[in-house]
Amino acid sequence: MAGVTAPGVIAPVRRRNRKIGRRSPSLKILQREQTTVIVDDRVLTEAFVPSEVVHRHEEISRLSEAVEPLLSGGRADPAFLFGPTGVGKTCIARYTLDQLAERRPSIRVAYVNCWQEYTRFRVLYSLLEAVDQAYDVHRSTAQDELYGRLRSADEAPIVVILDEVDQLEESEVLYDVHRLPHVSVVLVANREEELFARFDDRVRSRFRAGTRVTLDRYGVDELVAILAERVRQGLEPESVTDEQLRQIADAAAGDARVAIGILRSAATRAQGRGDDRLTDSLLEDAIPDARNAIRQKTIENLPTHQRTLYDVIDEHGEIEPSDLYEAYEDRADEPKTRRTVRNYLTKMAHYDLVEATGENRGRTYRIVESTIVDTR
DNA sequence: AATCCACCGGAATCGATGGCCT
DNA sequence: AGGCCATCGATTCCGGTGGATT
Secondary structure (H helix, E strand, O other), rough: OOOOOOOOOOOHHHHHHHOOOOOOOHHHHHHHHHOEEEEHHHHHHHOOOOOOOOOOOOHHHHHHHHHHHHOOOOOOOEEEEEEEOOOOHHEEEEEEEEHHHHHOOOOEEEEEEEOOOHHHOOOOOHHHHHOOOOOOOOOOOOHHHHHHHHOOOOOOOOEEEEEEEOOOOOOHHHHHHOOOOOOEEEEOOOOOHHHHOOHHHHHHOOOOOOOOEEEOOOOHHHHHHHHHHHHHEEOOHHHOHHHHHHHHHHHOOOOOHHHHHHHHHHHHHHOOOOOOOOHHHHHHHHHHHHHHHHHHHHHHHHOHHHHHHHHHHHHOOOHHHHHHHHHHHHHHHOOOOHHHHHHHHHHHHOOOOEEOOHHHOOEEEEEEEOOOOOOO
């Protein structure tokens, strides 16, 4: 399954990211007066793009090669990044293209997360934003108008990162993008087969060529190195031991996002208690905590009706559609229709929050339990 | 075996929303 | 201000599926 990212969480990323590197003065002053673990909390967020990417040199250079033609004013073939969650796909895509844009500032980089921007309109809009042509676009602007504007804005080469492309609901937009001669794409997804299965033939044949970079899960040592780098940039050096980093890396099962999440959670707790270092018991608490954090976030951000459905299913453990609807109907004020509820349920299944077993009559819904098992 | 029925999900449509144009 | 138009979530309608019932 794709990296589960809560809807609406990614949106502010680009803006937040720009600020990274400058520490807010208020933060410093605040922390000097008390014991402290965290020096720069932005380093521990998912959006952070490290200035040096650890252990992905080969992958980065392959991606750089793929986008190389842009430096000489040409257009790059599509590039693909595949791999499971938390292996640094998004990170190296951004990193590599940032570097590219540094070498040739006329290149515009657009980042589109297809969990949020899953329609043709929104993708085109994001592209226009990248070339500062989105100023007077509104919801009623015709899509052809957007497309035409992109077409005529061809003095600046654009590279677009389409993150989680497999979430794109209108994959035809890839065809549109492909027809724009000055736009190059980097597609990020979990698995190649599943991605291509979603494409229609036109798109599939256009994207057959191109560079594929596949990322594997990190080993424990690699994760330790990544964590150590974050500690160096974001925490007090003495606050965490190597042994503890190893423990975190172990628990994260190859997923850097989880590893950093554990570190963040433990550090925040330590800081909250006024300690100046992480204790082992704190770490033990933080591990299951961070494992569920991403998921928890999605649940909390669920719109009320979907949240109600989630709660009902959660309380029953396993429930049949009709009972589910009845319970939901009781609990919600102004309940939605059955059809709408069905839409909600498919959406929630899509997010891996609930799962349906059985067909037709025998169908039941249940909560998807966290897939990561407790190692203790 | 025929019929019923709970359920799924596609397609068309509605209505609220919000900017544009005259 | 008033008409226009596109988007979007919700709803209505409906055909298909397959286990349950008669």
